[in-house]
Amino acid sequence: MPGLFDPLYFLILGPLMLLSMWAASRVKGTFAEYSKVPIRSGYSGAEAAQAILHGAGIHDVGIEAANGMLSDHYDPTRKVVRLSPDVLRGRTPAAVAVAAHEVGHAIQHAQAYAPLQWRSSLVPIVQLSGGMAMPLFLIGIVLHASGLVLLGIVAFSIAVLFHLVTLPVEFDASNRAIKILEGSGIAAADEMVGVRKTLYAAGFTYVASTLVALGTLLYFLLRSGFLGGRDE
Numbered sequence: 001m002p003g004l005f006d007p008l009y010f011l012i013l014g015p016l017m018l019l020s021m022w023a024a025s026r027v028k029g030t031f032a033e034y035s036k037v038p039i040r041s042g043y044s045g046a047e048a049a050q051a052i053l054h055g056a057g058i059h060d061v062g063i064e065a066a067n068g069m070l071s072d073h074y075d076p077t078r079k080v081v082r083l084s085p086d087v088l089r090g091r092t093p094a095a096v097a098v099a100a101h102e103v104g105h106a107i108q109h110a111q112a113y114a115p116l117q118w119r120s121s122l123v124p125i126v127q128l129s130g131g132m133a134m135p136l137f138l139i140g141i142v143l144h145a146s147g148l149v150l151l152g153i154v155a156f157s158i159a160v161l162f163h164l165v166t167l168p169v170e171f172d173a174s175n176r177a178i179k180i181l182e183g184s185g186i187a188a189a190d191e192m193v194g195v196r197k198t199l200y201a202a203g204f205t206y207v208a209s210t211l212v213a214l215g216t217l218l219y220f221l222l223r224s225g226f227l228g229g230r231d232e
Contacts, residue, residue, distance in 0.1 A: 009219055016208070016215045023201075023208040030201040031070065034094035034194035035086065043186050045087040045099035052103045052180055053081075061106045063088075070202075072098050074105035076120055081106055093187055093194030100181050101199055104173030115168045122162045129155035137220055149224045153217070160217050163210040170206045174199040 043051070049063050066072060066082035074081050087098045108116045133156035140148030177199060181187045187195050221227040 006223070008223060012215050012219045012222075013212065016212045020205070020208040020212050023205045027198075027201040027205050028070070030198050031086075031094045031098070034097075034198050035090060035092045037093070037194075038091050039093050039096060039186075039191055040188055041186050042091055043096055044089055044091045045083050045095035046089070048096040048181075048186050049081055049083065049099040049103045051186065052100055052184070053106065055180075055184065056103075056107050056110070058106060058110050061103075061110075070098070072102050074102045074109070076105075076109050076116070079106070079109070093191045094198045096181065096186055097177060097195040097198040098202070100177035100186075100195075101173050101202070104176035104180075105169070107176060108169065108173060113169075113172065115165055115172070119162065119165045119169050122158065122165065126159050126162045129158045133159065137224070141223065146224075153220050153224065153226070156213075156217055156220060160210075160213045163206075163213045167206055167210060170203055174203055 046063055053059070053061055053063075060079055062078075062080045064080050064082050065088055066084050069084055069086065071084045072082060072087055081099075081102045083099055083102065087095045089095075105116065133152050135152070136148050136155060137152030140146065140150075140152055178192070178196060181195055182189075182192060218227070
């Protein structure tokens, strides 16, 4: 029987889910580690974000508080950088790293960075197809309806594409953040160690989630028989 009780599912997805859990734990631990020592420039995450925006000549992007730990994000539809409380008010290498990363997305938006545009265009499609993929696939398998199975695989493939497009968007935002903080005086040279480790740990969570998505797609293809022959 396909799904959570299928040994093939656990064989493919089990290690990848453990990797994803480890990545999430690592980013929280790294953020906590580099939130213990105040940054010598005295900048808070909000102040760093504002300074970077102004330095880039961007004056139409707002900064707001976000709820929850590490819930930071840039909203391109409203042109708002939302920072979690520990980042918004934190005056640490970890806080300015995350804030600079999110401002990196705002700069991408202002410069019409192509992968960000691609990701934004996929959002409404993924929102529609993402929740349909697994039900369509499972119902198709149970009813031996190959059309539904294929539809479920296509729907999930869009989500996989979204994950793949997200990787260059996130890596580029982190690279922008590192370069900006290195040259701005917000973080000293020795404090950049914490900045880099925080951003690298966060970046690996995107790699892990992409691997989970690819593993799930592989499971769909194997279980449906599109790879490896028909499952009898």
